[in-house]
Amino acid sequence: MNRRTYHRASEAERREDLIAATLDCIAEFGIQGATVRQIAMRAGVTGGLIRHYFSSKDQMLQAAYRKVMASMTEAAVAAAIEGETARSRLRRFIVANVTPPVTDPRTLSLWAAFISHIQIDQSFAAIHRENYLSFLEALETLLSAFFVEEKRALSPAQCRTYAIGVNALVDGLWLEGTLAADTFAEHELAENALISVEALLRLQPGELSAEQR
Amino acid sequence: MNRRTYHRASEAERREDLIAATLDCIAEFGIQGATVRQIAMRAGVTGGLIRHYFSSKDQMLQAAYRKVMASMTEAAVAAAIEGETARSRLRRFIVANVTPPVTDPRTLSLWAAFISHIQIDQSFAAIHRENYLSFLEALETLLSAFFVEEKRALSPAQCRTYAIGVNALVDGLWLEGTLAADTFAEHELAENALISVEALLRLQPGELSAEQR
DNA sequence: GCGCGAATTATTCGAGCGTATAATAAGCCT
DNA sequence: AGGCTTATTATACGCTCGAATAATTCGCGC
Numbered sequence: 001m002n003r004r005t006y007h008r009a010s011e012a013e014r015r016e017d018l019i020a021a022t023l024d025c026i027a028e029f030g031i032q033g034a035t036v037r038q039i040a041m042r043a044g045v046t047g048g049l050i051r052h053y054f055s056s057k058d059q060m061l062q063a064a065y066r067k068v069m070a071s072m073t074e075a076a077v078a079a080a081i082e083g084e085t086a087r088s089r090l091r092r093f094i095v096a097n098v099t100p101p102v103t104d105p106r107t108l109s110l111w112a113a114f115i116s117h118i119q120i121d122q123s124f125a126a127i128h129r130e131n132y133l134s135f136l137e138a139l140e141t142l143l144s145a146f147f148v149e150e151k152r153a154l155s156p157a158q159c160r161t162y163a164i165g166v167n168a169l170v171d172g173l174w175l176e177g178t179l180a181a182d183t184f185a186e187h188e189l190a191e192n193a194l195i196s197v198e199a200l201l202r203l204q205p206g207e208l209s210a211e212q213r
Numbered sequence: 214m215n216r217r218t219y220h221r222a223s224e225a226e227r228r229e230d231l232i233a234a235t236l237d238c239i240a241e242f243g244i245q246g247a248t249v250r251q252i253a254m255r256a257g258v259t260g261g262l263i264r265h266y267f268s269s270k271d272q273m274l275q276a277a278y279r280k281v282m283a284s285m286t287e288a289a290v291a292a293a294i295e296g297e298t299a300r301s302r303l304r305r306f307i308v309a310n311v312t313p314p315v316t317d318p319r320t321l322s323l324w325a326a327f328i329s330h331i332q333i334d335q336s337f338a339a340i341h342r343e344n345y346l347s348f349l350e351a352l353e354t355l356l357s358a359f360f361v362e363e364k365r366a367l368s369p370a371q372c373r374t375y376a377i378g379v380n381a382l383v384d385g386l387w388l389e390g391t392l393a394a395d396t397f398a399e400h401e402l403a404e405n406a407l408i409s410v411e412a413l414l415r416l417q418p419g420e421l422s423a424e425q426r
Numbered sequence: 427g428c429g430c431g432a433a434t435t436a437t438t439c440g441a442g443c444g445t446a447t448a449a450t451a452a453g454c455c456t
Numbered sequence: 457a458g459g460c461t462t463a464t465t466a467t468a469c470g471c472t473c474g475a476a477t478a479a480t481t482c483g484c485g486c
Contacts, residue, residue, distance in 0.1 A: 003434090003436075006434055006435075006481075007482085009433085030330055031243070033333075035472075035474080036473075036475085046434070046435050046436070047474085048435065048476090048477090049433080050474095051476085052432095057474065057475090105332050109332045109333070112325045112328040112329035113325075113326075115321070116243065116324075117243055117322075118322075120241070120242065120246075132392065161408075164386075164405060165382070165405060167385065168382055168384075168386040168388070168389050169381055169409070172384035172386075173378075176377065176381050179345065180345060192378060195378075196382075196413055199413045200382075200412045216450060216464090216465060219451080220464095248443065258464075258465085260445095261465065263444095265462095270445090
C-alpha cells in the first residue's frame, strides 16, 4: 500500500548518481559485488530504475569505466595547463600523475577491475585504447613543447620513444606508489618521478626536478 | 544410476589442475565468471570436489593468485641467472620482463583481476606485498652487483632509489607493451626498455643496451 | 488545479551462485 | 581377492543474480 515516495531527477544527474554508485560498489565489494541491487541501494533508488537509464548492467559498467579514466586524465591535464612554461607544464603533469587524487587506492582498484575486463569484452578494450592513445598524445605534446623551449632538436620518432618511456615510468610509479603507499613518504614519489624522468630524457640533474630555474 | 567413472589423482596434481582451471576461467570470463561450476567443468570434475581441496572458493582464488605471481617472477629470474656477468644478468632480467611469456594479455588480465581485489580482501593484499617486496629485492640485488662490477660506488639508498625507478619503468613498459601489443614491433619494447634503463641509471648509451661489450 | 506522460517502485521469474551432505566407486593394503 | 579408506560424484538447499513486467506516483503543460 504505502509506496516509497521519490524525487524525479533530471536524466543527467540520475545517470551521474548511478555511475558514482556503481564505482562505489566496485571499489568496496569488487566487480562481483557491484550488483544491480547493491548499486541501486547505494544510489538511493530501486533496482528496476537502472534499466530505465541503461539498456543493461554491462552498458552501465562501460559508462563507469569512461568516467574513471576521464577523471584521471582530467586531473593531470588540469594541473599541467596551469604551468606558465613548457617545462613547468611537463613538470606539473608528471607530478600530478603520482600525487593524489590520481594516486588513490580506490582509483587503482577501479582501474584494475576494468583492465582485467578488456580481454574479455571488446567494448572495454575500445575504451582503454581511446584513453591510452589520448594520454600518450598529451604527453608527447608536452614533451615536444618542452624540447622546443629548451632549444633541443629532436626527431618526432625520438620524441615518441621518449613519450613511451615516460608514460611507462609514470604508470609504473603510479602503480608502485599507490599499491605500496605506506612505503613512500609524502613527496618522495613525486621527487623520484621528476629525477627519473630527467634521467630518462638525458637532462642535467635539476633541469626538470629543481623547484624553479 | 550410471555414475560417472573417474580417476583418483594425487593431491598435488589435483590442486594444480584446479588452480589452472581457475585461472583459465578468470582469464576467459572474468572473475565474475569464474564460478565453482565453471571451474570444475574446466578441470573435468564436479563442483563438490573443489571443497575437498580448498576450504572455500576464496582460498582457491588466493592460491591461484600466488601461482600467477610466482610464474611471472620465476620466468624473469630464470632468464637472469643464465647470464654470466652482472651486466648480462641485469640485462636479461629486464628483457625477460617485457617479453613473452611475461608480456601476455592473459597474464595481465589475471594480474589486474587480483590487483583489483587487494583493497577489498586483506589476504590478497598480503600476497601482493610479499611478491612486490621480493621482486624489488631481486632487482636491487642485480643492480648492486652490476654497479660493483662496473666499479661504480653507490650508496645503498641510491641503489634502492634506482631499484624503485627501474621497477616502475619495467612495470609500466610491461603494462603498455601488453595492453597495446599491436602498437609495438617484436623487439621494440625490449630495446626501449634497455635504453630507458640505461638512461635512468645515467649510463653511457650502449653500456647496457649494446648486444655485447 | 488537473490530467497525462513518464520516471520510479514493486513484484515476479528462471537461472545460477556457493555450500553442505549423502551416496558411491576407486584403488591401496594385507 | 576382498575389505577399508577416501576421493569423487550426485543432489539438494537457501540465496542472490539480472531482467521483465505491472502498478503507482510525480510534476510539467495547459
